[in-house]
Amino acid sequence: MSNHLVKGGIKLPSQDQKKAKTININLTEEEYEKVRALAQIRDLNPTAYTRLAALGNRIKPTVIEMPKEQITIDEHEEIEKLRAENQELKEQKKYDNERIEVLDKFIKYVNDKGYIDFKGYKEDFGLMQAMANYSDNQM
Structure with a gap:
């Protein structure tokens, strides 16, 4: 025993x-x-x-959670700063995706040797306007 x-x-x-x-x-x-x-x-x-x-005994693991009310002002400010940065990155991503979409539309007027079909491009008024908007409104 x-x-x-x-x-x-x-x-x-x-x-x-x-x-x-x-x-x-x-x-x-x-x-x-x-x-x-x-x-x-x-x-x-x-x-x-x-x-x-x-004595080196293994003691069951501990999980300690910090109550939300214990979050310090500095941590709160850091969280708000990260949220603002995240929002800026989302806006930049949206802007970049829109530019990529415009460039994808433009690329259809470029042949495999790098020559631009200006006649087709000039007839695509929507693309011309979008490209003009991006050249005027650079982020």
């Missing part, structure tokens, strides 16, 4: 086994709160968590 109970894959000493030595550590309030929070997530007390971690 085993002298250990298993909790979440961690071997815990039986009540028969006595701890022969004590190690004391001093933590700042911030350090203690971090240890306490990590232990609580794992259903352990800070002492058990610290002992298991110090």
Whole structure:
């Protein structure tokens, strides 16, 4: 029969086994709160968590989510900056796609030797107007 109970894959000493030595550590309030929070997530007390971690035991992974109300002003400003940059990129992409569409229409008037069919191009008033708009409204 085993002298250990298993909790979440961690071997815990039986009540028969006595701890022969004590190690004391001093933590700042911030350090203690971090240890306490990590232990609580794992259903352990800070002492058990610290002992298991110090001995190199694998402790179930932790996923900590930061509540939205903890997002700082700097992070909020950064998010807004990224949104603005994203919008600018979307507008630039739209502009570029429209220009590509115009160039694709123009290319049909260029033959495989690079000569332009000006007669056909001059009769395509929509294409001429679109090209004029892009030369006037460069982004």
